[in-house]
Amino acid sequence: MPAFTIGRSQTGKDHTMNNPDTGTPSQVFDGEITGMLDGQAAADRITIVPDTAPSSTPDTSPRIRIQWGQHLMDDLVAGRYRSLVCAVNSEDNSHGLIAHLADQLPTSQWDNRTITEHAGRHARSGRVTILKVDLDTVEVLALLRPSGQDALYLADLHEGMRMITEMVRRKPQSRQPVAAVSFLGSKANKLIDRSTDQEPTLETVLRTMHDAGFTGDVYPPPALWQDAPEAVFARYPFPESLDEMRAGGF
Secondary structure (H helix, E strand, C coil): CCCEEECCCCCCCCCEEECCCCCCEEECCCCCCCCCHHHCCCCCCEEECCCCCCCCCCCCCCCEEECCCCCHHHHHHCCCCCEEEEEECCCCCCCCHHHHHHHHCCCCCCCHHHHHHHHHCCCEECECEEEEEECCCCEEEEEECCECCCCEEHHHHHHHHHHHHHHHHHCHHHHCCEEEECCCCCCCCCEEECCCCECCCHHHHHHHHHHCCCCCEEECCHHHHHCCCCEECCEECCCHHHHHHHCCCC
């Protein structure tokens, strides 16, 4: 199965691949760069492994696209998405994505104070709520952390994504395409797996979202951009071969 590396080359020697149609090499870069990228030993890097071979028959199964190497804030400001899924709380969102995005969009009439006050009027004890915040060019569908909790739990994520999936389904023209954060590495709204009392893995987050019906784009935290030489997939669900490998089948 071919693998494609985003970031520094792992060998520094071969940046070409034969085109199966013409037999001629397909190249990534203009000019010769052999060895140049290998000097960036500390650079972020990801090895992406295709989950299936290319086919002329479209795969219509519901999937989440994982946006490795892409910058969420840049894509939101550029208008690539109509809606954003993230988290919000009723105490302080100054370190959260929603407040930062509100500051970056010139036509937004929201800021950290007004967002937090708005959240405070809708927070419920023991139940996640979906807070809608219209930032003009982007509608934020935010999982509002239940009052009295210092973190979001996987059950909150599942229930929130279930409601958001239905909201997007009812208004697809105004809410699609939709992007979501991974809820990992958050400073303002931590996500906790109660079974371990730790932050869950990205796979667990994707499974929770997908089980709730979500099939938009998810942006992993930049900290996971340093996963090479471990390989990652660009879509979820992951291929069945992964479970076979975990079971010692390969």
